[in-house]
Amino acid sequence: MFNKLRTSLLATALLLPMGAAADTLEVPVGAQGEATRIEQVRGLKKEEITARLGDPIGIQGPVGEPAITRWEYADFYVYFEWDVALHTVKKHRG
DSSP, X not given: OHHHHHHHHHHHHHHGGGOOOOOOOOOOGXXXXXXXXXXXXXXXXXXXXXXXXXXXXXXXXXXXXXXXEEEEOSSEEEEEETTEEEEEEEOOOO
């Protein structure tokens, strides 16, 4: 019993100095990339979005039930359920 306790305490004492260490990375706001203005299109029909933003550069879908379609623009995507816009998502740059 004493040997198990001593072994356990020794292992704990050896592992404590090896605790997790992490660095904090700070990126200045000006270095995070250009701000992208994303149109507020939630609830608009596809025809209204085309009139407002122009034709998309790419279209994916529809996929699934309900049918979800993604329209690609230069800096963001517009997601639709059937023909109604759900939301926009800024493209990841990195």
